[in-house]
Amino acid sequence: MNKNLKIGYFLAFVNELYLPVAIWILFFLRYLDFTHVAILGALSTISSNLFEIPTGAISDLIGRKWTLFLSYIISTTGLLVIATGNVFLVFAIGRIINGLGTSLFSGTHESLMYDTLKSEGKETSYDGVAAKVQTLMWVGLFVAAVTGGFIYDVWPAGPYLITAAFYIIAALSCLFIDEPRIDSEKFNFRNYMKQNLRGFSELFQNERTVRISLLLTTVGAGYFFALRLLGPSQAVQYGLTGKGIGLLFGTGYIIAALASHFYPSLRKRFGNSKLLILASAALLTSFIFAPFVGIALGSGLILLRISSSTTFRNAQSVIVNKFIDSKNRATALSTLALLSEIPFTLTFYFVGDYIDKNSPNSFALLLGGILIILIVPQVFFGRKYLFGKNSKQTC
Known part of the structure; x- marks a missing residue:
């Protein structure tokens, strides 16, 4: 080697x-x-x-x-x-x-x-x-x-x-x-900007790509909030020590790795679109029920979210690959990731202030409610691209 x-x-x-x-x-x-x-x-x-x-x-x-x-x-x-x-x-x-x-x-x-x-x-x-x-x-x-x-x-x-x-x-x-x-x-700075603009334009080139890209960005934003702040802060609220948090997240990473490894088999059985919806449902479940459970079920919800994150990323990658030119694929995925980070970077101060005045799980419930309001209509109006005959060209 x-x-x-x-x-x-x-x-x-x-x-x-x-x-x-x-x-x-x-x-x-x-x-x-x-x-x-x-x-x-x-x-x-x-x-x-x-x-x-x-x-x-x-x-x-x-x-x-x-x-x-x-x-x-x-x-x-x-x-x-x-x-x-x-x-x-x-x-x-x-x-x-x-x-x-x-x-x-x-x-x-x-x-x-x-x-x-x-x-x-x-x-x-x-x-x-x-x-x-x-x-x-x-x-x-x-x-x-x-x-x-x-x-x-x-x-x-x-x-x-x-x-x-x-x-x-x-x-x-x-x-x-x-x-x-x-x-x-x-x-080259000029080529860098051209490539990013090209990737952005491919994500939003028509109604089909716009609806799918917006859905992926919305779900991705939810996972990013959890990654950057919500997950560890919820574990703190549940009363876990450093040892407990480490074991919890370590277990989650192993499950996520296994989920990623078996993704091709899952894709053959369920399809990318259904796996995307399942991952979104897992994300929303982990937010909505967080304030109403104890340490055991709360830890389980965090595990659910961590393990489903790789399913979402794999589904996103495959779906994007279906409608993006291969030479722009990496840029398009990077653009999606950047768009998913924007909500957190624009609201981080208010999020931190809200958690200070309330609690991490209280914000999880609020975030889950906002995501449901955003995701459900997108899935409904974009269903023909996700599950209809057009989905064969996309997902």
Whole structure:
């Protein structure tokens, strides 16, 4: 196996070995209220999106090897800033630094793997490589969630400091990367904007794509609220410790990985559209019933939402692939993801303030009600594209 691929697999695992993944809200709540925690949750999203353009140029200027090295050094710095902080401003600086590190890694790692294969004329095997990367990422998430939860209960700053140590090891491993001879992607701001506009226009090119894209964006926004703030804060409200939260989310990641693995079989039996609706129903159920259950059923609802998230993402990917030109597919999916993030980035302050004055589960009920009002009409008016004869061309 090519040395670059081995290092790439290692980096995929270590990058998800982010020990604060399940307990980060618990850590910040030691010093802040939910309003400020929500701001921190939004900062990483906003900063990583803003840094996406300049980091593409950096990767082209200094190469994949040094960009990945730099991403881990920067991420390590952000983790150390957070671990040693105790006020909002310091935490905010750390999150912004982490956003920069994340944006440096994301596209660079993927292009390293692809360009390495292309340099050897083996790019047709990329799907298999990508599948292994996804598996390693899920394993990393599981290990991080469980381990981080246990460590947090005895050493609150430990998950951040230990992750920083892991990232330093990852940075050192980047020094052994051989820069691929072929660079399949040269960053250009004009081309970047054209590609994004092209992906956006394909998502909204006619009534069929508009209805499906809006539905996917709406459901995706619900999952993003849960990912960025609601899930961990609900676990805190249920009274779970760091250990309990880690075990809960770790279990959820394993179930999600299994659901993703068996998705092709589920798709053959139910179809993409029905799986999309089932995932949406699971999301809404986890929100609507949250205020009325105890710790056991509440934890079950969080597990339901985590495990259904991969079903939604897989269904989304397949459905979009049916009506988007293959050369614009990745951009279209990125555009959908960005659109799904917008509601949270526009409302994070009000969400945090609402949770402070009420509770996470109270907001879950409110969010679930809003999503029902938005999703049900979209499914009803778009049913001919989801379930009718037109669905064969789309889903």
